[in-house]
Amino acid sequence: MKEAYELSKREQYVMDLLWKKEEALTSVDILEQLGDIMQNPTYVHRTINQLLEAGLIQECGSVRYNTQYARKFVPCMTREEYAVKYLVKHGLQRGSFGKVAAALLKETRSDNNNDMGELITQLQEIIDELKGQNDNPDERKE
Numbered sequence: 001m002k003e004a005y006e007l008s009k010r011e012q013y014v015m016d017l018l019w020k021k022e023e024a025l026t027s028v029d030i031l032e033q034l035g036d037i038m039q040n041p042t043y044v045h046r047t048i049n050q051l052l053e054a055g056l057i058q059e060c061g062s063v064r065y066n067t068q069y070a071r072k073f074v075p076c077m078t079r080e081e082y083a084v085k086y087l088v089k090h091g092l093q094r095g096s097f098g099k100v101a102a103a104l105l106k107e108t109r110s111d112n113n114n115d116m117g118e119l120i121t122q123l124q125e126i127i128d129e130l131k132g133q134n135d136n137p138d139e140r141k142e
Helices: 007-019 025-035 042-056 077-090 096-105 113-135
Strands: 057-065 068-075
Touching: 007 025, 007 057, 007 068, 025 042, 025 068, 025 113, 042 057, 042 068, 068 096
Parallel strands: none
Antiparallel strands: 057 068
């Protein structure tokens, strides 16, 4: 991905769709599902090319539509990875992680105690994984 890339509205629509579907989509699929937002096929193709150039999506095969072939696309990063890059671009530092996590919890607070328990479990798993990486620096995943 190009350094500090910020999505346009059209790019955000396409990325949201790709993240939501969790499967490879063609420009035809994107046009069908975002037809109320992006009615013009040219807009879809231009948006896809911009995302390819930015390194946010990649081609992962093709599928035949009638007499033509359409390329299939998947995102190169998760929504969370993009969000982190966006936050870092806007000045958020590593030392702010705790404050960001607390603000996110506050913003998305639920009255359901089960949700809080699940979140605490997820955070503990992340902490344990990071501790394991510090204990075994040769086993870090790249």
